[in-house]
Amino acid sequence: MPSWFPALASILLASLPVIIWINIIHRQGEEKSLYVKTFLIGTLSVIPPFILIILFDKVPSLDVYAYIKETVADAALAAVMTNVVVGIVEEIAKNVIVRVIDKRHPEYIQTITSALKLSICAGLGFSFAENIFYFYNIWIDERYGAADLFSTFIFRSLFTMCGHMIFSGIFGYYFGIGKFAADETEFARWEQKISPLMWLARLVSRMTGKLTIVVVRELNNLKGLFLAMGLHATFNASLDMEHKLPSIMVVLLSAIYIAYLFQTKSGHLFFSMTKRKASTMAARDEDVVLELLGMWTREGKYKEVNDICDRLLERDPFNNVVKMFKAKAADNEKMKKVFTSLKAVFEKNKGVQTSQQGIGTLLDVNDEKVVLELMKTWYKEEKYKEVLDVANRLLERNPQSQGAKLLLEKAIDKQKVEEVFNSLSKLFKD
Numbered sequence: 001m002p003s004w005f006p007a008l009a010s011i012l013l014a015s016l017p018v019i020i021w022i023n024i025i026h027r028q029g030e031e032k033s034l035y036v037k038t039f040l041i042g043t044l045s046v047i048p049p050f051i052l053i054i055l056f057d058k059v060p061s062l063d064v065y066a067y068i069k070e071t072v073a074d075a076a077l078a079a080v081m082t083n084v085v086v087g088i089v090e091e092i093a094k095n096v097i098v099r100v101i102d103k104r105h106p107e108y109i110q111t112i113t114s115a116l117k118l119s120i121c122a123g124l125g126f127s128f129a130e131n132i133f134y135f136y137n138i139w140i141d142e143r144y145g146a147a148d149l150f151s152t153f154i155f156r157s158l159f160t161m162c163g164h165m166i167f168s169g170i171f172g173y174y175f176g177i178g179k180f181a182a183d184e185t186e187f188a189r190w191e192q193k194i195s196p197l198m199w200l201a202r203l204v205s206r207m208t209g210k211l212t213i214v215v216v217r218e219l220n221n222l223k224g225l226f227l228a229m230g231l232h233a234t235f236n237a238s239l240d241m242e243h244k245l246p247s248i249m250v251v252l253l254s255a256i257y258i259a260y261l262f263q264t265k266s267g268h269l270f271f272s273m274t275k276r277k278a279s280t281m282a283a284r285d286e287d288v289v290l291e292l293l294g295m296w297t298r299e300g301k302y303k304e305v306n307d308i309c310d311r312l313l314e315r316d317p318f319n320n321v322v323k324m325f326k327a328k329a330a331d332n333e334k335m336k337k338v339f340t341s342l343k344a345v346f347e348k349n350k351g352v353q354t355s356q357q358g359i360g361t362l363l364d365v366n367d368e369k370v371v372l373e374l375m376k377t378w379y380k381e382e383k384y385k386e387v388l389d390v391a392n393r394l395l396e397r398n399p400q401s402q403g404a405k406l407l408l409e410k411a412i413d414k415q416k417v418e419e420v421f422n423s424l425s426k427l428f429k430d
Contacts, residue, residue, distance in 0.1 A: 010135035014128050017157035021124055021165070025117055034108060038118045041101060042125020045093040052089060080237045087232035090126065094168050095225050097122045098175060112176035113267040116258070119172020120165045127164040131156050159251065163235055166254045167228040173261055174224025178217040180271045183320040185216055190294040190321065197223065266327035271320055286316065293325045300336070305329040 026032045056063035072078040109115045138144045201215040238247035296305045309326035
C-alpha cells in the first residue's frame with residue numbers, strides 16, 4: 001500500500017458527511033458557494049489548538065495539560081479537566097474564524113439566521129479537519145481494524161460533527177444579535193424590557209465611556225462564546241467519563257434549540273447596512289406609536305402589534321425596529337399557541353382521569369374537533385382499537401357527541417368484519 005493512500009482515504013472519508021451536511025444546511029435560493037467558502041476557512045480553526053500543542057512542547061512551563069496531570073491526583077478528574085480545556089480552546093478557535101470572516105466580508109451576514117448558518121459551516125470545517133486526523137491515526141495503527149474505522153466514522157460523522165456544528169451555531173446566533181446591536185438596543189428601549197445583559201451593558205458603558213451599542217455587541221459575542229464553551233466542555237467531559245446519555249442529551253437539546261431558531265421570523269429579518277430612506281411620518285408621532293407597540297408587546301397583544309406594524313411600515317418601510325416588533329410578535333404568537341396546545345393536552349389527560357373516577361367534565365368544542373380529526377385519521381389507518389378506546393372516553397365527557405358516536409359505530413363494524421376474516425383465516429390454515 002502506498003504511503004500516501006491512508007491520508008487520501010482519510011480525507012475522502014471525512015469529506016462524505018461534509019457533502020451531506022452542506023446540502024442539509026443549504027436552502028433553495030441561497031448561494032451554496034458562500035457556505036463552502038466558510039467551511040473551507042473553518043478548517044483553519046484547527047491550527048490554533050495545534051499551535052498550542054507545539055508551544056507547550058517547546059515551553060513546558062506553559063503546558064496547561066501537563067499542569068493538570070501533575071496537580072490533580074484523580075486520573076479520571078484530570079482527564080475530564082483536560083477535555084474541558086480542549087473544548088474551550090476549540091470553541092475560541094472557531095469563534096476567531098467567524099469574526100475574521102465577518103470582518104473581511106460583512107455582506108455575508110445580514111440576518112441572524114445567516115450568522116447562525118455560517119457559524120455552523122465553520123464548525124463543520126473544524127470537525128472535518130479533526131476527523132482526518134482521527135481516521136488517519138486509526139488507519140495506520142495496526143492495533144485497529146476495519147470495524148474500528150467504520151464505528152469511528154459513523155460516530156464522528158453523525159454525532160461528534162453534529163455537536164461541533166451545533167455549538168458553533170449557538171455562538172453564531174448571539175454573534176448575529178451582536179452585529180445588529182444598534183437595532184436590538186433601540187428595540188429594547190421601546191419594548192421597555194431591560195434584560196440583565198442590557199443593564200450590564202449600560203453599566204459598562206458608563207464605566208468605560210464606550211458606546212452602549214459597542215458594549216452590547218461584545219457582551220452578546222461573549223454570551224454566545226461562553227454558552228458554546230460550556231456545552232462543548234460538558235459534552236467532552238461526559239464522553240470521557242463514559243456517560244453517553246448526558247452527552248447525547250446535550251447534543252439533542254441543543255439541536256432542538258437550533259431548529260427552533262431556524263424557524264423564528266426575527267432570525268430571518270433582513271438588516272440593511274445601507275443608508276435608510278426617510279420616513280414619511282413625523283419622528284414624534286412615530287415615537288408615540290413605537291411606545292404603544294412596546295406596551296402591547298408586554299401585554300401579549302400580538303395581533304394588535306402586527307396590525308399596527310403593517311400600517312407603520314407603509315409609512316416607514318425601512319424601519320428595522322418596526323420589522324423586529326412584527327417578527328417577534330409572530331414568533332411570540334406561535335409560541336403562545338404551542339403552550340396553549342400543550343396546556344389543553346394536559347387538561348384533557350386530567351379530564352380523562354377525572355371521568356374514570358366518576359366525575360364527568362365537558363370537553364371544549366375546539367378540543368373535541370381536534371380529537372375527532374385524530375380519530376378519523378386512525379380510522380383511515382385501520383387503527384380501530386384506538387378509535388374505540390378514544391371514542392368511549394370522549395363520550396364519557398361529552399355523551400351528545402354525534403361525531404364520536406358515528407366513529408364508534410363504524411369502528412365496531414369494521415372490527416367485527418376484521419374478527420370474522422381472522423377467524424376464517426385461522427380456519428383455513430387449520
